[in-house]
Amino acid sequence: MHVPDGFIAPQVFVPAYGLVIGLALYGFKRFKENLNEKSIPYLATLSAYAFVLSSLSLPLPGGTSVHGMGFAPLSILFGPWTAYLCMCLVLLLQAVLLGHGGITTYSVNALAIGFVGSFCAYGVYSLLTKRKYATFLSGFISTLASALFMSIVLGIHPYLFTDVDGKALYFPYPLSITIPLLLTSHIPVAFVEGLLTQAIVSFVRRRGLEG
Amino acid sequence: MILALFFLLVSLSFSHELLKEVRQEGNCTLVRFYFQDGSAFSYEEYEVYREGEKVPFQKGRSDALGRVVFCPDRDGLWLLRISSQDGHGAELRLNLKAGRVEKDHRKFESYQRVLSALGYLLGIFGLISLFSRRWKK
Numbered sequence: 001m002h003v004p005d006g007f008i009a010p011q012v013f014v015p016a017y018g019l020v021i022g023l024a025l026y027g028f029k030r031f032k033e034n035l036n037e038k039s040i041p042y043l044a045t046l047s048a049y050a051f052v053l054s055s056l057s058l059p060l061p062g063g064t065s066v067h068g069m070g071f072a073p074l075s076i077l078f079g080p081w082t083a084y085l086c087m088c089l090v091l092l093l094q095a096v097l098l099g100h101g102g103i104t105t106y107s108v109n110a111l112a113i114g115f116v117g118s119f120c121a122y123g124v125y126s127l128l129t130k131r132k133y134a135t136f137l138s139g140f141i142s143t144l145a146s147a148l149f150m151s152i153v154l155g156i157h158p159y160l161f162t163d164v165d166g167k168a169l170y171f172p173y174p175l176s177i178t179i180p181l182l183l184t185s186h187i188p189v190a191f192v193e194g195l196l197t198q199a200i201v202s203f204v205r206r207r208g209l210e211g
Numbered sequence: 212m213i214l215a216l217f218f219l220l221v222s223l224s225f226s227h228e229l230l231k232e233v234r235q236e237g238n239c240t241l242v243r244f245y246f247q248d249g250s251a252f253s254y255e256e257y258e259v260y261r262e263g264e265k266v267p268f269q270k271g272r273s274d275a276l277g278r279v280v281f282c283p284d285r286d287g288l289w290l291l292r293i294s295s296q297d298g299h300g301a302e303l304r305l306n307l308k309a310g311r312v313e314k315d316h317r318k319f320e321s322y323q324r325v326l327s328a329l330g331y332l333l334g335i336f337g338l339i340s341l342f343s344r345r346w347k348k
Contacts, residue, residue, distance in 0.1 A: 004229070006292060006302030032346045040343065044336035048329055055325065066297075089335060097328045154298050163265060172256065173296045181296050 001067065001113060001150050001182075002054075002094065002101030007171040008108050009161045012153065016107035023115060024088055027081040039078065042204065046074050047086040049200070053193075054090065054113070055100065066189045069113050069146060072121040072139035072197040077204055080122040087114035108153055117146040121197075139197030143190035144183060151175070151182035229301050239282040240307060244273060244293060251277030255300070257293035261285070283307050 050070030
């Protein structure tokens with residue numbers, strides 16, 4: 001899901017940068033206010049988990065692959081703003097040091113994975129908190145929401161940004177292709193993400209380490 | 212045991228990163244796109260542009276082995292853009308006058324890079340830990 005450079009129009013990634021930075025500044029303020037010093041090692045560990053998970057691939061037929069993201073345990077245990085900040089950091093390191101996702105497209109990747117994913121995970125968990133499978137569904141649904149957001153951002157490009165001949169200037173595939181493709185390919189990922197979220201959250205809570 | 216598990220994870224971890232290998236074959240340029248696990252970026256759409264031009268010099272799909280071959284008619288900067296429908300892809304600028312042969316990251320470099328990135332990540336949280344007391348005051 002890390003979109004590389006050249007696929008997103010400047011008209012999209014520049015305002016997205018403004019949004020990402022603004023949200024990060026607000027999120028950092030919330031993070032400082034609610035900071036529990038004891039939770040920092042667990043934040044670091046779960047961020048490292050998100051880093052590794054979002055680098056792990058599940059090969060798919062046709063030479064492509066999908067990967068998990070790992071924001072749901074962070075979001076459930078430490079809140080969506082903290083999860084968003086951690087994912088922004090993870091994605092920045094992946095873009096700068098590993099070449100996973102572009103530098104220009106970092107803002108869109110951060111919004112899709114960091115913001116939409118974290119807040120959806122928290123929202124689903126809050127809505128279903130009394131239900132048995134709230135944690136699993138939080139990981140499952142938020143992964144699909146993140147993929148859906150990215151598929152929409154990519155898929156609107158051929159409609160919005162074309163040259164005089166109608167040829168797409170950036171990402172060339174329309175919504176009718178991106179939405180079904182990204183959603184179906186992320187269903188197995190979302191399932192695994194849900195299971196891992198359930199396992200990690202219950203493990204952390206059993207030890208009373210919640211932030 | 213933990214170390215073995217870690218390296219197993221790391222060895223898997225870069226398999227979705229799109230890598231490239233550039234070679235000169237006579238008067239033509241061959242670019243092979245592949246994932247770290249060796250699987251080819253096959254049958255994906257690409258376009259090749261001369262520097263500053265908006266009409267593609269060549270377009271098509273990569274072959275079964277993830278290769279794109281084009282025969283440039285002049286030296287200079289060339290742009291190769293390749294993408295799959297799910298957002299994977301690359302935008303590659305090639306200086307064909309130099310005619311250099313490039314190969315992307317070797318596996319060992321990937322280990323180094325993931326270790327570095329994890330080190331930075333943990334270091335940043337270490338700094339947060341140091342500053343957290345000041346923030347709380």
